[in-house]
Amino acid sequence: MLRIDAAGVHYRHLNEQIRETVRAGETVLVLDNVNGQRYIGTGLESDQVRITIHGVPGNDLAAFMSGPAITVWGNAQDGVSNTMNSGTVVVHGGAGDVLGYGMRGGKLFIRGDVGYRVGIHMKEYKDLVPVLMVGGRAGAFFGEYMAGGRLILLGLDRPAGSPLTGDYLGTGMHGGVIYLRGRPEEHTLGREVKMFDLDEVDWAFLNPLLDEFCRYYDRDPGRLRAAEFRKLVPVSHRPYGLLYTP
Amino acid sequence: MRNYLPPEYIVHIDQDRCRRCGECVRTCAFGTLRFEHGAWRQAMSVFQHGRDDLERVFDRIRDNVPDRVAADNKKCVQCHYCVAHCPEGAISIQPNPLAYRGNHHWEPHHLKNIWLQAETGGMVLTGSGNDKAYFSYFDHMVLDACQVTNPSIDPLREPMELRTYLGSLPDALEFESGPEGPVLKTRLAPSVRLDTPLVFPAMSYGAISLNAQKALAKAAVSCGILMNTGEGGMHEDLYPYAHRMVVQVASGRFGVNPGYLRRGAVVEIKIGQGAKPGIGGHLPGEKVDEGVSQTRMIPVGSDALSPAPHHDIYSIEDLSQLIFALKEATEYTKPVSVKIAAVHNVAAIASGIARAGADIITIDGFRGGTGATPLAIRDHVGIPIEMALAAVDDRLRREGIRNRVSLVASGGIRHSGDVAKAIALGADAVAIGTAALIAMGCRLCQKCYTGNCNWGIATQKPELTARLDPDRAAENLANLIRGWSLELKEILGALGLNSVESLRGSRLRLRGVGLSDADLQVLGIRNAGVGA
Structure with missing residues (x-):
């Protein structure tokens, strides 16, 4: 195990140190006093590496990442798991905007609320199915242009009367599934999605993930499942097929 | 009807x-x-x-x-x-x-x-580039040549340098003394060498066939230039040529993973395209066959939608964030390019891009081609590359940051004369897409969006793509590059120059014929008949 004190270290040096450490064969890294350093884990390729972050990592945490597992003891900022390939990121706090943009594999767990434009253009291919799970609420454009993968929004601990998501939920969605614990307000739904109840296939997929979520954040899975779940799927895989004169 | x-x-x-x-x-x-x-x-x-x-x-x-x-x-x-x-x-x-x-x-x-x-x-769809009768500035600019008082150079007998490097140059060079003389202290940014100032621009696997991409890749390797994946990922058949490929990252992020980024010679963020500034792309599901599906990493038959903007880029600061994310992911070993369409405010935008940390800016003029775009956009949005290039080069020079980026100009470059004029206006290199397709057999029927290309270029139908022999097409492309390079040497020789570097941004060697004062001013050139 290697501990790195990130206090006052520029991101370029911090990430260089991380990469060199990983190259030297180290698999367990603990970063202390992280305070806004960007690009931690960006482009990192290894299935063995475990990084624990104490503090608040900066934007583009785990961008283009392939394989590593990152745990953040704190909040995260924007762009977590940007175009991520595989691996796991667990954030013990809230996170900012544009999480999981173009994400094509791996898992991202956020304990609390997230900002705008989360899960945009997530996509899947064969056994690469990205999962982005949010414990709290989400801002507008959740799952916009979504082309694949699974977005799960639990809406836990939200003040009474506060909406599950902002507007334009699933706008332009043409693949994948959005699972919602609770009912979104009708006016927030994008035109390209339809709401359904969950079937057995959905639960078979969702159950292990809910258990995983509860393990990370010490929640009671029974109580989590007790609430009403709905799913959003695209009306069409080709929402824009009829825009053109043949 | x-x-x-x-x-x-x-x-x-x-x-x-x-x-x-x-x-x-x-x-x-x-x-x-x-x-x-x-x-x-x-x-x-x-x-x-x-x-x-x-x-x-x-x-x-x-x-x-x-x-x-x-x-x-x-x-x-x-x-x-x-x-x-x-x-x-x-x-x-x-x-x-x-x-x-x-x-x-x-x-x-x-x-x-x-x-x-x-x-x-x-909407009416079309392919290829703007074909309307807009005024061509290229056709109203002429190059200089030496006569009597300054000697021209004969490229057949004397060395003529076309080699060009794309990448960022430092503001100054620092040296320190070593035992065997001065040693360079300044850390240089990564750059890519071109044997001639030409590149093939972004044309994705999906828009064009794999055989067409193979031909471009082979020619790029044999000519020592670059080809560009476009936003469609890199098919594994192209891995052997990856060291001469620009890997593109666009709003749909198709086929982008760490291996893809590392494989290429340059990483390019696509913001815009001359044929369709400000709008995204829809590769229809019919074109997403097994091969395209594998390369883009999306299911067979699903539409590949590239949103108009990158949804994580709403400002120069956001762009800078992606530029450095890519530099981090490639460990600062590759230049990062940003491609934009030539639009009204292009000079200010380019200045922002240079300051955001890009090493190369590719500017695509309104004659630039595409596999599919609404006709209304192709024919009516954007500005000519000649104007955009002059404006950008001028702005970056005035701000003292021209060295920080290389400029690649594209959009309707038809012959080596256009190339020389673009370089004199300030381009480091010139990208030739439509000309490359024509070299492979394209007849400019503009039906690329139908996927029925009889010449096997803009199609994924196996019976059609089989018509394009990648080896033969690569030879045609290499011949074109050779021909234009020879002509460039002749032009340089006539100008009395022995290196393409000396022509770069040398607008004194251009004159306008039949241009208005406003045109001359934007282009930064004088009227024909006015001496040095």
């Missing part, structure tokens, strides 16, 4: 020459040509009743009547595949002279599109 549309072209089959070999009937992907059984048809039209009984009779007649090739003129796109491949030279195609009533304001294409849209309510 569609039924009333007159054919744009008339296909004439010389029946005396035609020996009914069926080559054209088999090969036209638009289904224009077919065998017709004259006697059978004629007879059928006489008998309106009892067709079923008669059919058997006429089947027998048909078997005994020689076929003839007939054309459904309405389907012809004038791509000339049949003309070029008819062994008897029996096919000719002409514009339909009587298609539309003459009118200088309401031109045929206006009428045609209105009728099409009146029927479908959709």
